[in-house]
Amino acid sequence: MSLIPDELIEQVRDAADLVGVIGEHVELKRTGADYRGPCPFHGGTHRNFAVIPKKGMYYCFVCHEAGDVFTFFMKKLGLDYPTAVREVARRVGITIPERGPAGPDPREPLFQAVSAAHDWFQRQLRESPEGTIARDYLTSRHIDAETAGVLGLGFGPRGKAFQEAMKQLGVKDELLLDAGLLVKRDDGSIIPRFRERVLFPILDLRGRVVAFGGRVLGDGEPKYLNSPETPIFHKGQMLYNLHAARASMRKAERAVLVEGYFDTIRLSLAGIEEVVAPLGTGLTSDQAELLKRHTEHVILLYDSDEAGLRATFRAADELLHHGLRVSVATLPDGEDPDTLVQQQGGAALERVLRDAIDVFDRKLQILERRGMLGTLPGRRRALDRLLPTIRAARDPITRELYLARAAEAAHVRKDVLEREAGIQGGSGIRDLGLGKTPTNPQSPIPNPPTNAERALLLVLFAGDPWRTRVLESVSPDMIEFPAYREIFEAVRRDDPSGLDRAAAGIYEQLAAEKLGNREPGEMLEDALNKITARGLDRRIEAVDRAMSVAGPDEQRALIVKKQQLTAERNAKVPTYKIAARRKGAPGS
Ligand SMILES: [Zn+2]
Numbered sequence: 001m002s003l004i005p006d007e008l009i010e011q012v013r014d015a016a017d018l019v020g021v022i023g024e025h026v027e028l029k030r031t032g033a034d035y036r037g038p039c040p041f042h043g044g045t046h047r048n049f050a051v052i053p054k055k056g057m058y059y060c061f062v063c064h065e066a067g068d069v070f071t072f073f074m075k076k077l078g079l080d081y082p083t084a085v086r087e088v089a090r091r092v093g094i095t096i097p098e099r100g101p102a103g104p105d106p107r108e109p110l111f112q113a114v115s116a117a118h119d120w121f122q123r124q125l126r127e128s129p130e131g132t133i134a135r136d137y138l139t140s141r142h143i144d145a146e147t148a149g150v151l152g153l154g155f156g157p158r159g160k161a162f163q164e165a166m167k168q169l170g171v172k173d174e175l176l177l178d179a180g181l182l183v184k185r186d187d188g189s190i191i192p193r194f195r196e197r198v199l200f201p202i203l204d205l206r207g208r209v210v211a212f213g214g215r216v217l218g219d220g221e222p223k224y225l226n227s228p229e230t231p232i233f234h235k236g237q238m239l240y241n242l243h244a245a246r247a248s249m250r251k252a253e254r255a256v257l258v259e260g261y262f263d264t265i266r267l268s269l270a271g272i273e274e275v276v277a278p279l280g281t282g283l284t285s286d287q288a289e290l291l292k293r294h295t296e297h298v299i300l301l302y303d304s305d306e307a308g309l310r311a312t313f314r315a316a317d318e319l320l321h322h323g324l325r326v327s328v329a330t331l332p333d334g335e336d337p338d339t340l341v342q343q344q345g346g347a348a349l350e351r352v353l354r355d356a357i358d359v360f361d362r363k364l365q366i367l368e369r370r371g372m373l374g375t376l377p378g379r380r381r382a383l384d385r386l387l388p389t390i391r392a393a394r395d396p397i398t399r400e401l402y403l404a405r406a407a408e409a410a411h412v413r414k415d416v417l418e419r420e421a422g423i424q425g426g427s428g429i430r431d432l433g434l435g436k437t438p439t440n441p442q443s444p445i446p447n448p449p450t451n452a453e454r455a456l457l458l459v460l461f462a463g464d465p466w467r468t469r470v471l472e473s474v475s476p477d478m479i480e481f482p483a484y485r486e487i488f489e490a491v492r493r494d495d496p497s498g499l500d501r502a503a504a505g506i507y508e509q510l511a512a513e514k515l516g517n518r519e520p521g522e523m524l525e526d527a528l529n530k531i532t533a534r535g536l537d538r539r540i541e542a543v544d545r546a547m548s549v550a551g552p553d554e555q556r557a558l559i560v561k562k563q564q565l566t567a568e569r570n571a572k573v574p575t576y577k578i579a580a581r582r583k584g585a586p587g588s
Helices: 005-013 018-023 069-079 083-093 108-127 129-140 145-151 161-168 173-176 242-250 261-269 286-292 306-321 337-344 346-354 359-369 378-390 394-412 416-418 451-460 465-473 480-493 499-510 518-546 554-570 572-585
Strands: 029-031 036-038 049-052 057-060 152-155 181-182 188-191 195-204 209-216 223-225 255-259 295-300 325-328
Touching: 005 069, 005 083, 018 036, 018 069, 029 286, 057 518, 069 083, 083 181, 083 359, 108 129, 108 145, 108 152, 108 161, 108 173, 108 195, 108 209, 129 152, 152 209, 161 173, 161 188, 173 499, 181 359, 209 261, 223 295, 261 337, 261 346, 286 306, 295 306, 295 346, 306 325, 306 359, 306 378, 325 359, 337 346, 359 378, 359 394, 378 394, 378 416, 378 499, 394 416, 394 451, 451 465, 451 480, 451 499, 465 480, 465 518, 518 554
Parallel strands: 255 295, 295 325
Antiparallel strands: 029 036, 036 049, 049 057, 152 195, 181 188, 195 209, 209 223
16 A cells, blocks of 8 residues: 555664654753653753654653654654655665655545544543543553653543544544544434543554554443554554564564553563554454564463463464464463552563463463363363364474373373374474384383473573583483483583484474473472383383283282382372373273
């Protein structure tokens, strides 16, 4: 639609030196991370005009002018948008192809109407007597007037004031209907869409306001109301705050996905700028694709209640499907980002994000806590929950690991699971020589890469003294999954260069994974116990086989033997009891 491709505009904006450009017109002085000077728009003499390089924007605390480097040129030099982009591009040395034959963007009047409405909504929040309810509400959410100004928040009052103000500005009702800011009732009367709501502006990638999200004040329904789909707003293809967040996403090499406007604002104010939210719906495929353009890793920070978890895993599947790495951060019980920051400061949020774990681990953790991995029907249901995530994972190494871990947790053979997951011909990794693990012909269960082996390696990667302790207490033959054993040996000889491609991929994944709040000593002990228990399990199975062909006297001895082994094994891993009973049952 536009003459200059969005990607190019983004490139120009990223390359532009906002402080340098504005500094040619305003005398700026550094204050902390920002720059301050007298406002060139209202002609102030005090330093009320802020340039915020981190957000790529400027803002005046007196006249509330705000924008990015392009807006600055447009407003200061009276240029139109494409000319402003070309001017900045010229300065940073980026060539923009000449204009084509197409005319101006036919949606321009809509952008202008929404922009005029935004200015007016912001003024209502700052000044109008009816706006008191909104100001009080924001205060209760710990957002002061200055912050609300920087964020561009607004207030939509009841009554005719909005229409009258727009009429005076010459903005036609028709245009406001198209923009979704007015609605026509069945009786033909026209009223504002946003009545007695706090308004969050939704910006496109060019930094233009295209829509609003409205939070009700008081008891009305619905709690959140968004602009409808319009020619300039497609909610499934945009993310709240992406305009401001994407530069930080590239720097932080991650995106944080939250559920709503307030969470986004809270994280952003706490210095975590790489935060975005879907717009009032579940995460769409287009939105996942959009994230993929800016990052490889997404951390989901949703509510931990039942609905929040469902939304978390739905979003995670969508992201996995686009080949992204997905982690889940979990807030302490009963906290939301808001309360956490109020009580423990912004650093507490960063800690929560640092402790994020892979989405599959999170799923297993929840199923385990619900006791679903301990019983046969439970394991069946658990698999039904795990399969969508396995199917969603598009990255072959990730999928291979998920398959192996699900097989282990549910005591199912991996090839059976692979079939059930509908992954034909393996997952690609097989071609790299890793898919088939050597199976012990004596054992009905092949040896998948286990959680325990993986945990061992994670502790190995946790640095000394843990590295030394793992190397001292583990011998390579205890590790059965070939890629894990290779990695273990590579670390032991301090040289990962000999790893093949697939093992190297797993190596990197393990090295990048943080232990979070898991304690390495406990992890190591737990892993060693499980690996010892695995060995004992095999011996118990051997006793079972012997028992089926033994005479009565022999059988009594074998029963004693089995009791000893079982006790020993259960001492290592008590949770194995139920599985053990099933395996040990006659006829199994
Ligand atoms: Zn000003």
